[in-house]
Amino acid sequence: MMEKMIFGRFIPGDSLVHRMDPRAKILFVFLFIAIVFVANNAIGYAILLGFTLLVVFLSKIRLYFLINGLKPVFILLVFTFFLHLFFTREGDLLLSIWVIDIYEEGLRQGIFISTRFLVLVFITSILTLTTSPISITDGIEILLGPFKKIKLPVHELALMMSISLRFIPTLMDETGKILKAQMARGSDIGSGPMKERVKAVVPLLIPLFVSAFKRAEDLATAMEVRGYRGGEGRTRYRQLNWRIADTLSLVLLAGLTAILWYFRT
Amino acid sequence: MNSGILSFENVTFTYNAEDEKVRPAVANVSFSIQQGEWIALVGHNGSGKSTIAKLMNGLLFPGEGNVKVMGQAMTEETLWEIRSQMGMVFQNPDNQFVGATVQDDVAFALENNGVPHEIMVERVHEALSQVKMEDYKDHEPHHLSGGQKQRVAIAGALAMRPKLLILDEATSMLDPQGRTEVIETIRRLRESTGLTVISITHDLEEAALAERIIVMNQGRKHVEGSPTDVFKRGNELTEMGLDLPFAMRMTHLLQEAGVNLQEEHMTDDELVDELWKFYSKA
Numbered sequence: 001m002m003e004k005m006i007f008g009r010f011i012p013g014d015s016l017v018h019r020m021d022p023r024a025k026i027l028f029v030f031l032f033i034a035i036v037f038v039a040n041n042a043i044g045y046a047i048l049l050g051f052t053l054l055v056v057f058l059s060k061i062r063l064y065f066l067i068n069g070l071k072p073v074f075i076l077l078v079f080t081f082f083l084h085l086f087f088t089r090e091g092d093l094l095l096s097i098w099v100i101d102i103y104e105e106g107l108r109q110g111i112f113i114s115t116r117f118l119v120l121v122f123i124t125s126i127l128t129l130t131t132s133p134i135s136i137t138d139g140i141e142i143l144l145g146p147f148k149k150i151k152l153p154v155h156e157l158a159l160m161m162s163i164s165l166r167f168i169p170t171l172m173d174e175t176g177k178i179l180k181a182q183m184a185r186g187s188d189i190g191s192g193p194m195k196e197r198v199k200a201v202v203p204l205l206i207p208l209f210v211s212a213f214k215r216a217e218d219l220a221t222a223m224e225v226r227g228y229r230g231g232e233g234r235t236r237y238r239q240l241n242w243r244i245a246d247t248l249s250l251v252l253l254a255g256l257t258a259i260l261w262y263f264r265t
Numbered sequence: 266m267n268s269g270i271l272s273f274e275n276v277t278f279t280y281n282a283e284d285e286k287v288r289p290a291v292a293n294v295s296f297s298i299q300q301g302e303w304i305a306l307v308g309h310n311g312s313g314k315s316t317i318a319k320l321m322n323g324l325l326f327p328g329e330g331n332v333k334v335m336g337q338a339m340t341e342e343t344l345w346e347i348r349s350q351m352g353m354v355f356q357n358p359d360n361q362f363v364g365a366t367v368q369d370d371v372a373f374a375l376e377n378n379g380v381p382h383e384i385m386v387e388r389v390h391e392a393l394s395q396v397k398m399e400d401y402k403d404h405e406p407h408h409l410s411g412g413q414k415q416r417v418a419i420a421g422a423l424a425m426r427p428k429l430l431i432l433d434e435a436t437s438m439l440d441p442q443g444r445t446e447v448i449e450t451i452r453r454l455r456e457s458t459g460l461t462v463i464s465i466t467h468d469l470e471e472a473a474l475a476e477r478i479i480v481m482n483q484g485r486k487h488v489e490g491s492p493t494d495v496f497k498r499g500n501e502l503t504e505m506g507l508d509l510p511f512a513m514r515m516t517h518l519l520q521e522a523g524v525n526l527q528e529e530h531m532t533d534d535e536l537v538d539e540l541w542k543f544y545s546k547a
Binding site for chain 1: 353360364425
């Protein structure tokens with residue numbers, strides 16, 4: 001189950017989208033989220049869907065892989081669709097079976113809203129699939145740079161994010177070890193009623209917390225000894241470079257907005 | 266007086282200074298280390314050696330006495346400059362890996378000290394080739410073995426081109442292979458750069474490689490000398506909870522069993538050499 005989930009996962013590759021500057025990609029996604037709401041008719045949504053498929057194509061991530069990985073999200077999508085289908089009561093009555101009435105507007109809304117949802121999920125997944133977490137962190141740190149002026153601890157936030165990402169596999173390993181150790185002592189985690197199962201998690205979490213704090217302390221010492229004094233006067237090893245392709249991607253997005261606006265009713 | 270690259274002058278430190286009943290963790294310790302030496306600081310748990318490590322890099326300041334690094338006294342003002350000239354590798358390979366990948370981690374100290382990007386790239390490459398980890402520069406820490414992580418940690422320390430490298434129990438959590446990797450790396454580094462190394466350890470086998478050993482016991486300096494001199498005190502060391510190197514224990518057991526061995530042996534090879542000579546004599 002977890003292996004198939006692609007939400008938040010990074011697939012290394014060498015496509016046009018992979019090579020883009022993370023700052024451009026993050027900006028792109030945020031602007032796109034706003035632009036999606038410009039579309040309000042069939043043509044608009046068709047253009048959005050077409051554009052999204054183009055981005056997927058450029059990222060060289062197989063559509064089948066994407067759809068397969070986002071299965072849990074589709075359940076939500078289908079749910080949204082039916083919610084609109086059943087509860088919107090405008091326009092002509094199309095179908096009436098037993099207590100369910102389906103109206104024209106309901107069908108329209110259902111399709112539009114789920115398309116919007118689909119497009120958003122695809123585009124945001126493409127961002128995380130084609131950008132390593134550490135690049136995303138770098139991008140966010142630089143994009144949020146101006147907020148340092150209002151005393152937002154941007155550097156600290158980015159460092160926290162990158163350290164958390166770095167320790168996820170370490171703590172996962174540790175959880176596995178503790179789980180096995182507790183199982184060897186006769187703890188039964190995977191079965192029984194809900195209440196029992198929740199209780200069984202406690203002896204798993206406590207050792208994990210203790211060790212996480214121990215690690216944090218060691219890490220703090222190691223960082224201090226290596227001269228860490230906060231973001232002031234620090235240089236960056238990883239450099240981002242903004243290329244023409246990055247500017248072009250944003251220009252493309254502006255073009256899309258213009259087209260959507262033209263077809264808007 | 267030449268205080269060398271690092272010196273302790275009558276240093277005393279107590280964790281809980283108000284409470285008079287508490288025994289100081291480090292009591293009246295003095296020693297000095299010269300440029301280019303390899304020193305081993307050994308002692309059992311609670312002997313004060315970890316406290317000494319913390320005093321060396323300014324995580325703690327002495328209650329009495331002075332700690333001097335490169336002639337400068339360790340104070341709040343000189344702390345950061347001193348730290349930029351000493352590298353330190355700790356016990357747990359996972360808990361000192363800050364960067365997301367090997368090269369990011371090696372660059373961490375350089376970033377902290379505001380080294381410009383072009384120089385950084387050069388130094389990271391140089392440091393990684395010194396520990397033979399260039400091929401792993403894009404690896405993430407969880408894809409590395411313990412020994413490899415420790416080598417990266419050494420590279421991270423070397424990137425600042427320190428005068429002094431302190432290994433604080435750096436091999437104690439490694440498997441035998443990882444331990445050999447790390448010790449080999451240090452040995453090679455010493456040959457090529459003449460780096461001053463202080464290894465803090467409870468493993469006398471590792472300490473035997475050093476030029477000079479300082480034995481700590483109950484917060485005091487118990488004895489200081491060359492490995493041969495120190496190991497002559499066999500039983501004294503065992504009583505302090507230290508394990509003698511295998512070759513030495515073997516020699517002692519053979520002697521007790523009536524085998525007439527001439528000398529003390531610190532390494533397996535020396536012992537084997539005498540044994541086969543012994544056999545051919547007999």
